[in-house]
Each structure stands twice: as C-alpha cells, then as structure tokens.
Amino acid sequence: MDAELPLGLLLSLLALLIIFSGFFSGSETGMMSINRYRLNHKAKQGDRAARRISKLLKRPDRLLGVILIGNNFVNNLAAALATVIAIHFLGESLGPFVATLILTITVLIFAEVTPKTLAALHPERFANPASFALAPLLKLLYPLVWLVNLVSNFLLKLLGVRPDQHRQDNLTSEELRSVVNEAGNLIPSRHQAMLLSIMDLEKITVDDIMIPRQEVVGLDLEQDMDCLLKQLRHCQHTRLPVYKNDINNVVGILHLRGALRLISAPEPTKGMLVQETREPYFIPESTPLQTQLLNFQKEKRRIGIVVDEYGDVQGLVTLEDILEEIVGEFTTDVPNNQDDIQPQQDGSWLIDASATVREVNKQLDWELPTHGPKTLNGLILEYLESIPDGNICVSFGPYRIETLEVKENLIKAVRCWEITAPRRRLPRPRKKWGATD
Incomplete structure (x- = not known):
C-alpha cells in the first residue's frame, strides 16, 4: 500500500x-x-x-x-x-x-x-x-x-535582427481592401462598396470623371447681353464658367446667386457679369481624386477647370462628381435625362460613344481596358488608328462593339454585347489583338 x-x-x-x-x-x-x-x-x-x-x-x-x-x-x-x-x-x-x-x-x-x-x-x-x-x-x-x-x-x-524594433501592425491599401471584402455580413454591402470606392480614389484621376470640354455649359462674353440673360434664366446648373470666345479663355466662375443679382439689376452689363464671377480654379488632369478632394476642401471650392500639360482646357470637375464616385449618383442631371446606356431586347446595349469606359464597366460589370482612352470613342479610335469611313464592328476579347453613327470625326453611338464565353481580365488592346469586321 x-x-x-x-x-x-x-x-x-x-x-x-x-x-x-x-x-x-x-x-x-x-x-x-x-x-x-x-x-x-x-x-x-x-x-x-x-x-x-x-x-x-x-x-x-x-x-x-x-x-x-x-x-x-x-x-x-x-x-x-x-x-x-x-x-x-x-x-x-x-x-x-x-x-x-x-x-x-x-x-x-x-x-x-x-x-x-x-x-x-x-x-x-x-x-x-x-x-x-x-x-x-x-x-x-x-x-x-x-x-x-x-x-x-x-x-x-x-544574425542582423534588431529585437528592439517592433513590427508595426499596419495595413497596406490592398490588405485593407481584402479585410473589407472578407468582412462579410459584419459590414453591409452598401458600406463595403463605399469603403472600396474611397480606396479607389487614389487610382482614379480627375480626367477619368471630368465633364469633357465639348459638353461644358458656359457663358461666352462674345454673345450679346440679351442672349446671356436668357441663358441664365434657363440654366440648370448652379455654377457656370465664363469665357471669352473660347473655353480656353476662362474669365471666372459665376454662381447662381450672382446671376440673380445680375438679372434683377435695372440695366445689367457684361462688366457687372464679370464682377460677379470668382477667379477660376485650374486643376491638372492627372491629379488623383483623393488629392483633389482634399484640395477642394483646402481651397473652399466646389468646381475646377481641368487643364492638360499645355494649359489647354480639357473639361471641368465638381465636388459632387468626386462624391458620386464614393456613394454613387445621388443627384438628378436634368439636362441629361436620357441614359447613355440603354438595354435592347436582343440582349445588346445601345451606348453613347462619349460614355466613359469606367461608366460602362461599372454599369454592365464588364472589363473593358481602362488604362488607355477614357471614352468608348477613344477606345475604338485607338484600336483602329484611324477614323472609320462607315460602320464597323470590333472585338475586345469577349466584347463586341458595333458603330452605329460616325459624324464629325467622332463615333457618336455604338451597339455593344458580350458573347457567351468565360470571363477573363483583358490586357491593353494592341493593333493585332481582336478582329475587325
């Protein structure tokens, strides 16, 4: 025992x-x-x-x-x-x-x-x-x-290791993106999309979202005063660029508040119109949206004129355009009440060729190349390396784009569809890549 x-x-x-x-x-x-x-x-x-x-x-x-x-x-x-x-x-x-x-x-x-x-x-x-x-x-x-x-x-x-240098638990942007994607039900899908959009701001430049110069609505001081006042009375925008004869000669930005004072004046003149404008704010076209959002906040601005490396005006961008990249469209564009992308009964899409490639990819969940031309018109012309004499059809991987209207050295409208094939990420289109009918 x-x-x-x-x-x-x-x-x-x-x-x-x-x-x-x-x-x-x-x-x-x-x-x-x-x-x-x-x-x-x-x-x-x-x-x-x-x-x-x-x-x-x-x-x-x-x-x-x-x-x-x-x-x-x-x-x-x-x-x-x-x-x-x-x-x-x-x-x-x-x-x-x-x-x-x-x-x-x-x-x-x-x-x-x-x-x-x-x-x-x-x-x-x-x-x-x-x-x-x-x-x-x-x-x-x-x-x-x-x-x-x-x-x-x-x-x-x-062995060359410093134990006193502690590893910092910092996340890169790509690691943070993975965390957001893998959050699942912990973060609502709408909030996930907004967080991912915020992280994408550093990859997108102002020329990706700007309103191109041919679509900019402004006041030309070369017109007579009656035409300018009529344009102000029917204007759908809060701020308008004011220029002389050409958009490259921007005088300033006119706010609608100043326009109301001008319209109510007994004898409005162009000099009074110029006095109501604010000095224009110019933005390089390669500025990332993340930087430009901070610049808008710093400069107390809501609209900027986008210029290229030669100082020529390429378009304009607003604070609302950047915010819509984060939260999606939240305003109604009255002048453009017709969608640029319209579905057809045969499964194809009728698209205005001035629509940006990013907009098409976002709405249709496609993967057209975005690291080249910004619009469908530019994408097709870069691929063809010439302006087509008539309607043609080009192929970008599983996507087919058929031109419907070519006018004034521009492709105005196209019909697009995706063939039934496995999805794959596309490289930048080259001269010999794809097919032309």
Whole structure:
C-alpha cells in the first residue's frame, strides 16, 4: 500500500504536468494569433483583459520567454516522471524507451496539436484566461526571463535582427481592401462598396470623371447681353464658367446667386457679369481624386477647370462628381435625362460613344481596358488608328462593339454585347489583338 501511494501521486502529477504543458502551448498560439485590431478596440473601450493582453504583447520576447520556460520546465519534469514510472513497471532496460515513446505521443496529441488547434480557432478564449496566469508568472520569473532574453537577443543581433524594433501592425491599401471584402455580413454591402470606392480614389484621376470640354455649359462674353440673360434664366446648373470666345479663355466662375443679382439689376452689363464671377480654379488632369478632394476642401471650392500639360482646357470637375464616385449618383442631371446606356431586347446595349469606359464597366460589370482612352470613342479610335469611313464592328476579347453613327470625326453611338464565353481580365488592346469586321 505504501508503495502504491507514491506511484499514484506520480501518475496524478504526470497528468497535471501534461495539462500545464497544454496550457502553455495553447497560450502561445492564442496570444500570437489574437486579432490585434479587435484587441486594441476592446482595450480602448476599457476591457481589462484586452488591456492586460496588450501590455503582454508589447514585449513579445518576454511573453514568449515566460511561456517557453514554463512549457519546457513541465515537459522535462513530465519526461522524468514518466521514466521513473516506466522503470518501475518495465525495468531499466526497456522502461526509458517505452516512456519516451508513450510520452511523445501523449504530449503531441494532448499538449501540442489539440490545444494549439483550439487556440488558433478561438484565440480570445485562450488568451483571456491565460493572461491572468502569465502576467504574475512573468513578474515571478522575470530574472530568468531577462537572462534568457539577453542571450537570445544577443544571438539575434549577430544574425542582423534588431529585437528592439517592433513590427508595426499596419495595413497596406490592398490588405485593407481584402479585410473589407472578407468582412462579410459584419459590414453591409452598401458600406463595403463605399469603403472600396474611397480606396479607389487614389487610382482614379480627375480626367477619368471630368465633364469633357465639348459638353461644358458656359457663358461666352462674345454673345450679346440679351442672349446671356436668357441663358441664365434657363440654366440648370448652379455654377457656370465664363469665357471669352473660347473655353480656353476662362474669365471666372459665376454662381447662381450672382446671376440673380445680375438679372434683377435695372440695366445689367457684361462688366457687372464679370464682377460677379470668382477667379477660376485650374486643376491638372492627372491629379488623383483623393488629392483633389482634399484640395477642394483646402481651397473652399466646389468646381475646377481641368487643364492638360499645355494649359489647354480639357473639361471641368465638381465636388459632387468626386462624391458620386464614393456613394454613387445621388443627384438628378436634368439636362441629361436620357441614359447613355440603354438595354435592347436582343440582349445588346445601345451606348453613347462619349460614355466613359469606367461608366460602362461599372454599369454592365464588364472589363473593358481602362488604362488607355477614357471614352468608348477613344477606345475604338485607338484600336483602329484611324477614323472609320462607315460602320464597323470590333472585338475586345469577349466584347463586341458595333458603330452605329460616325459624324464629325467622332463615333457618336455604338451597339455593344458580350458573347457567351468565360470571363477573363483583358490586357491593353494592341493593333493585332481582336478582329475587325
């Protein structure tokens, strides 16, 4: 009986050591796998466990040191006890071998794979309770942990690694995009689209969304005053560019408030019209939308004249145009109440060739090339390298574009459709790529 009691205690102690080994193994995986952003959010909200875990993770070398010291201590002690128990039953010749084999399998299953897998799947469930034990244990074993870290950090420095330079948990724009896409039901789809659109602002320039110069509505000072007043009375826009004879000679921007004062004047003159204008604000065509949005805010502007590298006016862009890139269209364009993209009964689409390629891709979920010309007219003309004499049909991968009207050196209208083929991302069109009918 006296001989059996110590043996029972040894077996109980061995089982307890295996449990401790599983605790340290799971704590290591749980601490290192926990979501740092969710942890920081909870810590800022006052969660004590989150604050305690964040404090431990500020020095991962110390955290890993105390975990590994504890894990190695219990594993070595468990190996010694298992050897004693095995020798008791099998003798000194066979006992150590059997103890090593059985303990290796036991530790691997119950103290390594199982707790680490569980901690990887549910890191917070392991990290929260583990922090209660690891925090005081770190203080208790701090001298030993400090010594171990001192030697370890010295070896890391010999390998060219600086342990004092902590890795920053910063996300790149593409990583943040993946986080938003993988958020699932945590973020409503509408909000996901808005977040992704905000991140796309740095890839889109003002010439991608500007109103081209041939579509700009403005006041020409070369016209007589009666025509200008009539145009002001029937204008559908809040702000109008004022120019002399040509849009390149912009004098200023007229707000509708100034136009009302002008119309109500007894004898309005062109000089009074110019006085009501504000100095024009010019924007390089290659300015990213993200930068331009901040520039609009800084300059207290809502409209800008887009110019190319030679200073020629290419069009204009408004603050509303940039905001619509984020939230989608939220205003009604009265002058353009007819859609540029109209579905047909045969499954094709009747499209105004002045429509931008980005607009077509967005509405039809297509993948026409966007890193070249901005409009369908420009895309077709760049591919053909000439202005067609009559209607033709061109192929861009799975997409077919048939011209319906060619007038004034421009393609006015086209009919587009997608052939039944697997979707694939298109390279930039080249001269020999595609087919012409």
